[in-house]
Amino acid sequence: MKTKCTIITLLTLLVAGPLSAATITPAWKAGVATVILTPDQPMWMAGFAARTNVSQGKSTELYGKALCLEDAQGTRLVIITLDLISVPRALRNGVEAALRKEHNLPREALLMNCSHTHSGPEFTLGDGPLPWPMFGNPARAGAKSAEDYGRELQEKLIELVRRGLASFAPAKLSYQHARCGFAMNRRTLRGGSYDNFPNPDGFVDQDVPVLRVDGVDGKLRAVLFGYACHNTTVDFYQFCGDYAGYAQRDFELSHPGVTALFMMGCGGDQNPYPRNTSELAQLHGRTLATAVEAALQTRPRPLPGPLRSAYAEVELNYDGPPSRTDYEAKLKSSDKYEARYARRFLDQLSRDGKLPGNYPFPAQVVQFGDDLTLVGLAGETVVDYALRLKKELAGPAVWVAGYCNDVMGYIPSRRLLREGGYEPCSSMIFSEVHPGPWAPSLEERIIAKIHELNDGLRPRPTANK
């Protein structure tokens, strides 16, 4: 019996050959492009509210990168990754409109993701509310303004995609994944409330999903990899991509000519630990780059396609905005951000007579045939969404990214709203958009929309004749 099994196994290997990237059917075109986004002048930095000065130099460059794909049917997908704090809605809208006009690229074919590095510049677009999470620091002589950077950024990204699409070449795609351990839940119950403190027993998603792009010659051209963890290892005055920047750099140094792109996962309540030194950011980056190498040693799942994608907005409600009296009490706060928050919404109440009751949350689903489903959630999505969607969505591989398309604030789960603390409640004082916390219905509304988009993309079974 044993001999028979061995013979069958050998025959299978002889017929099918060893499963490697070289055996994947080439059905794709892929293009990659990179642009440096490091400001050429000092700027106020985004992410940590306590900074008192503009930037002083850089530890790493900050990059924007585009991975452009087209399947055998001509369906395209453009993924833009940014070593920046945010993807403001206005930036997504501006890039989307330009790509539609220039390349006839539909809305659902664009996915934008930011690493949420806390060592990048603060920038804005247009004259609407400040994008999240920006602090609106005053102009400083000799420093580039947030408005100028935002305008230049949008133009650079449009040009980036132009170059990415122009570099299309036949390619093969496959999916692999591994694990990496430095992300830890950062919500700890102490003295009756949840503090930002390492919690080794809290929920995590330490998956490292990798989309691998090979040329038809079998040579690696690009890797898009993910991890669910805040880029907050360092808190200093130098521009730096934090662990995600170092991971991309280290992987590219080990693979000359290959582009590595980082896509942030649902790391809204996850921090890298230990943290607070530049050496640790480099170490975490090295560790994550090593995890990507480990993923590449696992059995690849070929992705023959086709590509299917959907994009929609779902209205999320606020939990009954605070009253005028609540805001007036906050107006007296010694915390300048809380006072600013109260002033903004009191002004809005006086001007409009009411406050917004809901917010349009962008949700995106991309299917690589029936082999890989990529979910793009907006906002600072917490880990509960990734864990839940990976369980609930059909299909052999599910990749859930947060920080996509419109990073407008934290997106807590129903559980986090019940528990309270920074992400669901007190962080709101940094927002110029949300008048108060989300209603607990947000989790079910987001999950239901993702199911609806995912089910709608699946090809209908053909009826038997």
Ligand SMILES: [Zn+2]
């Ligand atoms: Zn954050």
